[in-house]
Amino acid sequence: MNLQKCIDDLATLVAFDTTSHRSNKPLIDWVAGRLEGLGYRVMVQQAPDEDKANLFASIGPEDQGGLMLSAHADVVPVAGQNWRTDPFKLHQDAGRLYGRGSADMKGFIACMLQAAPGFAAARLKAPVHLALSYNEETNMGGMKQLAAALRDSSYTPKACVIGEPTSMQVVVANKGAAIYRFKVRGFEVHSSLRDQGVSAVEAAAQIIVRSQQIQERMRKDLRHDGFEFPFSSIHVGRIAGGTAHNITAKDCEFMLEIRALPGRAAAPFIGELKHWCEAELLPTMRAIAEPSNIEIEEITDSPSLDEQGNARLARAMMPLCACHALGRVSFGTEGGILQQVGIPTIICGPGQINVAHQADEYVEISQLKLCLDYLEHLRVQLEHDPACFF
Numbered sequence: 001m002n003l004q005k006c007i008d009d010l011a012t013l014v015a016f017d018t019t020s021h022r023s024n025k026p027l028i029d030w031v032a033g034r035l036e037g038l039g040y041r042v043m044v045q046q047a048p049d050e051d052k053a054n055l056f057a058s059i060g061p062e063d064q065g066g067l068m069l070s071a072h073a074d075v076v077p078v079a080g081q082n083w084r085t086d087p088f089k090l091h092q093d094a095g096r097l098y099g100r101g102s103a104d105m106k107g108f109i110a111c112m113l114q115a116a117p118g119f120a121a122a123r124l125k126a127p128v129h130l131a132l133s134y135n136e137e138t139n140m141g142g143m144k145q146l147a148a149a150l151r152d153s154s155y156t157p158k159a160c161v162i163g164e165p166t167s168m169q170v171v172v173a174n175k176g177a178a179i180y181r182f183k184v185r186g187f188e189v190h191s192s193l194r195d196q197g198v199s200a201v202e203a204a205a206q207i208i209v210r211s212q213q214i215q216e217r218m219r220k221d222l223r224h225d226g227f228e229f230p231f232s233s234i235h236v237g238r239i240a241g242g243t244a245h246n247i248t249a250k251d252c253e254f255m256l257e258i259r260a261l262p263g264r265a266a267a268p269f270i271g272e273l274k275h276w277c278e279a280e281l282l283p284t285m286r287a288i289a290e291p292s293n294i295e296i297e298e299i300t301d302s303p304s305l306d307e308q309g310n311a312r313l314a315r316a317m318m319p320l321c322a323c324h325a326l327g328r329v330s331f332g333t334e335g336g337i338l339q340q341v342g343i344p345t346i347i348c349g350p351g352q353i354n355v356a357h358q359a360d361e362y363v364e365i366s367q368l369k370l371c372l373d374y375l376e377h378l379r380v381q382l383e384h385d386p387a388c389f390f
């Protein structure tokens with residue numbers, strides 16, 4: 001496989017500004033055209049209410065599930081970040097390729113495109129599916145839509161590799177990712193009359209303190225030492241409310257996230273918080289001012305990836321990517337969504353997660369080379385003994 005062509009494709013992919021709030025269709029159309037030209041059976045799945053799409057392209061035998069390689073096509077915003085070069089123009093320097101999405105995860109898409117002709121020319125004993133999703137960085141709605149279609153299809157993949165940046169090591173587990181927006185409504189009076197008003201800021205503070213009590217219980221609950229932070233976590237990272245020091249705040253909004261360990265889900269934790277708000281906090285607020293309210297909006301709730309479901313796949317993949325130790329990560333991936341519909345999934349891809357989402361995000365050329373080698377080994381395996389994956 002040609003490393004320079006891979007870099008050229010990455011430059012093209014980076015130049016499509018697929019920040020999550022924008023359409024990914026130009027990129028999807030470009031990839032679809034490339035794969036159709038190679039003889040792939042290409043399905044473009046339109047998002048229900050946005051100008052976005054998933055892509056699912058298959059090659060090889062049509063009568064069985066096969067192996068899916070998957071990437072998300074969207075990237076996080078560059079707004080507010082201080083880049084040294086244009087984030088949407090790939091920039092090469094000292095063995096690194098700089099650009100938004102270079103690591104997360106257009107580097108893997110470029111590698112898939114380089115491997116695509118080889119898969120098409122091979123005598124595959126099991127099919128290969130190349131998938132691209134939308135909105136991974138926001139609510140994972142793209143993969144939820146695609147996974148639902150795959151579950152109900154006659155060609156449900158038997159296994160999947162998501163190429164999120166793991167430095168080409170096999171990652172078998174990740175925590176869930178759930179995000180909630182709390183909107184607290186109080187009642188405005190001059191603060192000298194504080195007992196006649198309800199401060200939304202103070203009510204929000206009570207909810208946050210309550211969430212920290214849940215965190216303390218999480219520390220005594222399930223523990224998994226494969227994760228750097230070995231417990232489920234709950235965290236408030238952003239809050240805004242009030243208008244002046246001498247007015248009880250009418251509104252306060254904050255964002256709360258829950259990262260649940262495999263074996264745990266966010267729903268019971270948020271359910272507990274919601275129950276406490278309704279049964280304890282809200283009645284005290286409404287006793288003062290009837291319009292008081294607490295609204296909890298779920299932005300996303302994506303399940304964890306559990307290594308109970310992918311052990312065989314992980315074992316078969318390790319030698320192909322020269323992985324020595326299985327990894328577990330605390331960032332969310334689409335892997336849990338696929339495992340929920342019965343597709344064993346691991347995470348393995350080029351680049352490092354700690355440069356993802358940052359200014360001057362980059363992928364090392366050596367990582368792309370490792371990934372191309374891995375995909376070559378994968379092709380050989382699919383020609384000879386695909387059963388080892390399933």
Ligand SMILES: [Zn+2]
Nearest residue numbers: 072104105164
């Ligand atoms: Zn990613």
